[in-house]
Each structure stands twice: as structure tokens, then as C-alpha cells.
Amino acid sequence: MKYYIYQGLGTNGELTKIAEVTDKKTYTVTGLKAKTTYRFAVSSYNGLRESAKSNIVTVTTSEIPVQSITITIDKTALEVGGKAKVSVTVTPTD
Numbered sequence: 001m002k003y004y005i006y007q008g009l010g011t012n013g014e015l016t017k018i019a020e021v022t023d024k025k026t027y028t029v030t031g032l033k034a035k036t037t038y039r040f041a042v043s044s045y046n047g048l049r050e051s052a053k054s055n056i057v058t059v060t061t062s063e064i065p066v067q068s069i070t071i072t073i074d075k076t077a078l079e080v081g082g083k084a085k086v087s088v089t090v091t092p093t094d
Helices: none
Strands: 002-009 016-022 026-030 037-045 057-060 068-073 086-091
Touching: 002 026, 016 026, 037 068, 057 086
Parallel strands: none
Antiparallel strands: 002 016, 002 037, 026 068, 037 057, 068 086
């Protein structure tokens, strides 16, 4: 199973595919700017077609520079019409 990671800037910015992840549950985004709002979504690709994008997760970085954002998917395989849980971890936590 392949997952596509999408990222956008601001609260309404267009989402752009930034990565493809195969048979992994996590992807880490680095190089983020302080005091910036980012939006993320994930879709899956089963070799035939891409699913709809997940719900959008919005993260606003603080004045402390963010080292990374890790996106975790709870499944490495997903059937058409299935659902997966996506969570986000920001480093550093403060």
C-alpha cells in the first residue's frame, strides 16, 4: 500500500503532494518555519486508484522553531472504502 502526503500553507492554501510512503506507517516533515500554519492530508493508493484525501489536520507552529512534524497512519494496508486513523506529533512539544 502506498500513501500520499499532502501539505498546504495557511488556512485555505491548496494542498500539494510532498511525499509518497510505501508500506510504512509514519512520515516526518522537516524544515518548518516558526509562527506558520500548515495543513496536512493523506490519501492511499492501491495500485489502481487514489482514495479521497483524509480530513485535513491543521498545525500552527509556535515562536519556537519546529524541528519536525511526524504523521502516523494506523495501517499499512487499506481496502477500498476502508478507513485509517492519522495522527500528528510535533517536535519539540513546547
